[in-house]
Amino acid sequence: MFVNMHRIRKCQVLQIMIMCFATSMIMVYWEQLDNKIVTHVKSNTYRYLLNSFKFINASFRISPEEAIKYSNHKYIINQERKCGTRDIMLLLFVKSSTENFGRRQAIRSTWGNEVYIERTLGVTVKVLFALGLHSEPQQRRKLQQQLFFEDHIYHDLIQQDFIDSFHNLTIKLLLQLGWKETYCRHAHFLMSADDDVFVHISNIIHYLQGIAHSNVKDLWIGRVHRGSPPDRDKESKYYVSRDMYPWFSYPDYTPGSGYVLSKDVATKIYQVSLTLNASLHIDDVFLGICAKMLGISPKDHVFFSGEGKAPHHRCIYNQMMTSHGHVRDIHELWKLATEHDVGQMSSGLFWRLYCTMVKVRLLCIPFSSISYPCMAAFLT
Incomplete structure (x- = not known):
């Protein structure tokens, strides 16, 4: 009996020690747990159960006189005649930074080559780079002269007099919409992309041509984030304070790395943005807020990668719309993705079965890919 009581006491002490250790660990890591788990539970509950963002109207509305300060920036470099009166399928804005000449040059010689697009696809696409000012005054003067020279050669830079920083991305969004x-209201579609994104331009154009023929309205397409919570980690560049945005969930939105708007949506969102407080620096969330006010919802397309980088394979290239995180490999990917036989892979039962198996291996194994979802493996 003595032995049994002794063992019981040892077990109780061990349990208490384990509980104390677990409690202390939770206390130490509570902020991280709250950011990664609890906030997502709250956010999705808010989005899927309450599903109401009526608070936005009252909270973000400001007078037009106040709102104009976010979009009333002067042009340093402009291309007023870029669009002219031609029929333009797509106006494609690339968000770039003043020092990223190499990235712009790579885009000009690959998927952003307007001459190649018109000759190969038979449509007019206008590609422009959206820029602000470098944050360092000394560096700014040197880079500005280089930008003037670059624009003199290529005529594709749009620059306004705001500081080009992560916290001014919403201003850069307003630059594009404005x-x-x-200058290009008649363009059928507007696309926005980062300068480290690979855009499979032929797949995009073929997709948009199908939409244009059906005269679809209120189109906003990309990789949709639903029920995303604000980031409350003060060390994160995505940090948003409760004063700025006190609610548990953002409206649905598409990451700013790549998305497409129909011309009617671009106009409506620009108009409503002129009545809102644009100090929220996360541009894609601000776009979602504008769209929610208009009753416009984003449409998810599984082959827009969002922040993810697509696996390298010909079966992926055949349906790829965007892939994020390409700088040094952009020429290689362009060559691989535009090979003649890539476009022929979708024809024939054998190739469809083969590509389905390849995509299952690349997209459906947990943690093997953060680009396209598993369901993309079964789309042909």
């Missing part, structure tokens, strides 16, 4: 509304 420029389209003023």
Whole structure:
């Protein structure tokens, strides 16, 4: 009996020690747990059960006189005649930084080559690079002269006089929307992409041609984030304070790395943005707020990668729309993705079965890919 009581006491002490250790670990890591788990539970509950963002109207509305300060920036470099009166299928804005000349040059010689697009696909696409000012005054003067020279050669830079930083991305979004509304309103679609994104331009154009023929309205397409919570980690560049955005969930939105708007949506969002507080620096979330006010919802397309980088394989290239994180390999990917036989892979039962198995291996094994979802493996 003595032995049994002794063992019981040892077990109780061990349990207490384990509980104390677990409690201390939770206390130490609570902020991280809250950011990664609890906030997502709250956010998805808010989005899927309450599903109401009526608070936005009252919270973000400001007078037009106040709102204009976010979009009333002067042009340093502009291309007023870029669009002219031609029928333009797509106006494609690439968000770039002043020092990223190499990235712009790579895009010009691959998927952003307007001459290649018109000759190969038979449509007019206008590609422009959206820029602000370098944050360092000394560096700014040197880079500005280089930008003037670059624009003199290529005539594809749009620059305004705001500081080009992560916290001014919403201003850069307003630059794109405002420029389209003023100088290229007749373009059928507006696409925005980062300068480290690979855009499979032929797949995009073929997709948009199908949509244009059916005269679809209110189109906003990309990789949709649903029920995303604000990031409350003060060390994160995506940090948003509760004063700026006190609610548990953002409206649905598409990452700013790559998405497409129909011309009617681009106009509506620009107009409503002129009545809102654009100090929220996360541009894609701000776009979602504007769209929610208009009753416009984004449409998910599984082959827009969002922040993910697509696996390298010909069966992927055949349906790829965007892939994020390409700088040094952009020429290689362009060559691989535009090989003649890639476009022939979808024809024939053997190739369809083969590509389905390849995509299952690349996209459906947990943690093997963060680009396209598993369901993309079964789409042909």
